[in-house]
Amino acid sequence: PNGKSSSGSRQRLVVVSNRVPVPKDGSTKAGGLAIALEGALKESGGLWFGWSGNIVGDASDKPEVVQGGKITFAVVDLTQQDYDEYYAGFANRALWPVCHYRLDLVQLERSDTDGYFRVNRAFAASLARLLQPDDIIWIHDYHFIPLAAELRKLGFNNRIGFFLHIPWPPSDVASALPAYERLLRGLGAYDVVGFHTPLDVENFQQCLVREGIGQPMGPNEYQVDGRRIRVEPFPVGIDTQAFARTAVSGEKNALVRRTKASMGDRDLIIGVDRLDYSKGIKQRIESFSCFLKSSPAFHNRVTYIQITPKSRSDVPEYKRMQHEIAEQAGWTNGNFGEVDWTPIRYVNQTVGHAALAGLYRMSQVGLVTPLRDGMNLVAKEFVAAQPPEDPGVLILSRFAGAAHELNGALLVNPYDTEACAAAITRALQMPLAERQERWITMWERLQTNTVGAWCRQFLSCLADSAAEAEEEPLE
Ligand code: GDG
Numbered sequence: 001p002n003g004k005s006s007s008g009s010r011q012r013l014v015v016v017s018n019r020v021p022v023p024k025d026g027s028t029k030a031g032g033l034a035i036a037l038e039g040a041l042k043e044s045g046g047l048w049f050g051w052s053g054n055i056v057g058d059a060s061d062k063p064e065v066v067q068g069g070k071i072t073f074a075v076v077d078l079t080q081q082d083y084d085e086y087y088a089g090f091a092n093r094a095l096w097p098v099c100h101y102r103l104d105l106v107q108l109e110r111s112d113t114d115g116y117f118r119v120n121r122a123f124a125a126s127l128a129r130l131l132q133p134d135d136i137i138w139i140h141d142y143h144f145i146p147l148a149a150e151l152r153k154l155g156f157n158n159r160i161g162f163f164l165h166i167p168w169p170p171s172d173v174a175s176a177l178p179a180y181e182r183l184l185r186g187l188g189a190y191d192v193v194g195f196h197t198p199l200d201v202e203n204f205q206q207c208l209v210r211e212g213i214g215q216p217m218g219p220n221e222y223q224v225d226g227r228r229i230r231v232e233p234f235p236v237g238i239d240t241q242a243f244a245r246t247a248v249s250g251e252k253n254a255l256v257r258r259t260k261a262s263m264g265d266r267d268l269i270i271g272v273d274r275l276d277y278s279k280g281i282k283q284r285i286e287s288f289s290c291f292l293k294s295s296p297a298f299h300n301r302v303t304y305i306q307i308t309p310k311s312r313s314d315v316p317e318y319k320r321m322q323h324e325i326a327e328q329a330g331w332t333n334g335n336f337g338e339v340d341w342t343p344i345r346y347v348n349q350t351v352g353h354a355a356l357a358g359l360y361r362m363s364q365v366g367l368v369t370p371l372r373d374g375m376n377l378v379a380k381e382f383v384a385a386q387p388p389e390d391p392g393v394l395i396l397s398r399f400a401g402a403a404h405e406l407n408g409a410l411l412v413n414p415y416d417t418e419a420c421a422a423a424i425t426r427a428l429q430m431p432l433a434e435r436q437e438r439w440i441t442m443w444e445r446l447q448t449n450t451v452g453a454w455c456r457q458f459l460s461c462l463a464d465s466a467a468e469a470e471e472e473p474l475e
Helices: 032-044 080-099 110-128 147-153 180-187 198-210 240-250 254-263 281-294 316-336 353-361 377-385 417-429 432-448 451-471
Strands: 013-019 046-056 064-068 071-079 136-140 159-163 192-195 214-218 221-224 227-233 267-272 302-307 344-347 365-368 393-397 410-412
Touching: 013 032, 013 110, 032 046, 032 071, 032 451, 046 080, 046 110, 071 080, 071 110, 080 110, 110 147, 136 147, 136 451, 147 159, 147 180, 159 451, 180 198, 192 198, 192 451, 198 214, 198 221, 198 227, 227 451, 240 353, 240 377, 240 432, 254 353, 267 281, 267 353, 281 302, 281 316, 281 344, 281 417, 302 353, 316 344, 353 377, 365 377, 365 417, 377 393, 377 432, 393 417, 393 432, 410 417
Parallel strands: 013 046, 013 136, 046 071, 136 159, 159 192, 192 227, 267 302, 267 365, 302 344, 365 393, 393 410
Antiparallel strands: 064 071, 214 221, 221 227
């Protein structure tokens, strides 16, 4: 999409992600990120490759190819063993907890580590069937760290970039990963490695240097195993204008109207998260209980809606957490609720996109308090959905990547339940002028740092890295 190939034609973009939004019945159903990637793919005509989502008895390495307009979608299946070891095992029980600083939840199985590298090798072999020499390749997320190294082994010299959607921890934490050095060298096989925040970049650089794997070559540039890599922050955004429009039209949504009617004149606090321990939902409910305890004047004056679709239910840590959170919510309602008032409406359901945007818009407070989060798009969506004449207040964890950008939020330490409770009280009492002042700085930021800008910046960095490599080849 950026730059020309040696033959002078536009280079094709190849995107790799674990799940691929293959169009069904001629239409795609995709979130903001998928839409942005689709936009980039359409520009040059592109290929989107990944897992089909299917588990089969005998997986073929020949991808199934579906044409959707200018984009070619190509997917492969996994066997049950692949899924258990690569996905539920190494990706979700080793990489996910370590990258979210949760060493207490790490499960190390040698077979999972082997499975992770084996499946990456198999993905590389399948993708190799479709690749052209000039393709520019953008690989997404923790499922595919070793993919570039496997492609290099097969002889591909293409420009390959990697973006990690989750945090990268400091070296003391990261080194708890099995095959730590191999993963770092795997990341060294990319031309550009991108993270959400400067902190993630700093942590990763520390890992490269401490392990003696990367030699600094210049600002954000390292030499790893004879290759040059760039390591940069690219904070992901949303399609801000489109989301704001959806929120306005979402006010007319039937669910939003029914919810509004059921609230009476109570204020609304909203939380939206996949059911994941990184999101700090249990601590958040504790904070809300603490708020109710310390502020009786707000009893029956406020409702907290927590929308929490289930996620990764086949991973035991997630199952355990589902019970804990449900118990916590039930306890709070039993303890503080009244016959005509349920303090928390806790739902394990997915809400439609327009309804969600409409619910954000009618909320006085957005509670986004992950214990650790790469970025957190809910925080950005909440801000984008607010009415400028009467904006709600965002309470945001300082451990979300979004905290680096959204400094108009009330930043909190999510482990400090009393401080979070005080922030809820402050948000509910905040004067209009202060709410507007805080909101406008965040809104302006979200106008610039959109998901489209994120895509363009990453791809232009990847294209520049190619130009630099030609100008100054390594000895
Ligand atoms: C990973 C990183 C990073 C949630 N419930 C419903 C619903 N959602 C949508 C939200 C939002 C998205 O899902 C969640 O995105 P987040 O960014 O908050 O979190 P992760 O899923 O953990 O994403 C994260 C992200 O990748 C991008 O790089 O920001 O740090 O962990 O868009 O709105 N959407 C609808 N109904 C729901 O019930 N329609």
